[in-house]
Amino acid sequence: MVTTIKSKSRVETAFESPAPRPNGMTGSPDGLWLIDQHLDDAYLVDETGKVIRRIMTDSGNSSGLGYGGGWLWVALNGGLRGRAPRPNDREGFWILRVSPKTGKTLEAFQLPMEGRLHGLEWVAGGKIWAARHEAKLMDLLDTRDWSVAKRFEMQLPRAHGVAWDGEGLWVSHPSDAVIVKYDVDTGDRMDAHELPEGSPEPHGLTIWRGGMWYCDAKSDAVCRVYRN
Numbered sequence: 001m002v003t004t005i006k007s008k009s010r011v012e013t014a015f016e017s018p019a020p021r022p023n024g025m026t027g028s029p030d031g032l033w034l035i036d037q038h039l040d041d042a043y044l045v046d047e048t049g050k051v052i053r054r055i056m057t058d059s060g061n062s063s064g065l066g067y068g069g070g071w072l073w074v075a076l077n078g079g080l081r082g083r084a085p086r087p088n089d090r091e092g093f094w095i096l097r098v099s100p101k102t103g104k105t106l107e108a109f110q111l112p113m114e115g116r117l118h119g120l121e122w123v124a125g126g127k128i129w130a131a132r133h134e135a136k137l138m139d140l141l142d143t144r145d146w147s148v149a150k151r152f153e154m155q156l157p158r159a160h161g162v163a164w165d166g167e168g169l170w171v172s173h174p175s176d177a178v179i180v181k182y183d184v185d186t187g188d189r190m191d192a193h194e195l196p197e198g199s200p201e202p203h204g205l206t207i208w209r210g211g212m213w214y215c216d217a218k219s220d221a222v223c224r225v226y227r228n
Contacts, residue, residue, distance in 0.1 A: 009193040010226040013200065014213070015049030017222050022215040024065030024075065024119065025161070025222070027208025028100070033072060034204065035062045037217050039083050042072060042103065047209075049222065055103030058088040059096055064131065064162070065204060068122025069143075071106070072098040075117045075130070093117040095130065095141070109146050113139075119162035119171070119205060129169060131159040138162075138169065138182070152187035156180065161205025161214060172202035172214060179205065179214070179225065193225050 023037035031052055035042045040062045044053040064075030076094040097107035115135030122128050126143045140150035161172040168181040168190045181191035200216035200223055212225040
């Protein structure tokens, strides 16, 4: 029998995102990265929200962001949202390997599977967790050949942000106002943050400098989560 620890947690808004409609986020040695779902620009900021760098990407309807191997990894979630077309626009669901200095796309992988693409999380061994929220699947992709190294099914809908804490995979589910920690071998729920009523929605998610952070593409809030 699996016991899920689920309790009301405390949410504090740290700052308003300089990236309009921040739908993905990830931590890096240089700061927090946020990506704008509409214009598809990525912003590197410090813990106060001060912009360190802004880059234009070739993504579209950006819905997930990871950092690993010295690169940004961007989830392109099928089409555009609120900007004019560009020559390098793509249809479908893609993961882009992007230079964090210039925004240039260095590699592009189109996912052959059905189901929209949301959060990304880089882990050891050159692998990326990718949330396929319509299919309720979490795929671990090997970036050497883009094969599926592991997969588990989630019970809750609309999986969005993804963050690895060394023991399990935290996944935000905005429709349920909860951030769940999953056992990646079984898909069982190990823990959960139940967000207080009225909290900003958890879209992008990361664990950075020992704390849990999330961003909300609706309110532009960047928040920290604490256990009561």
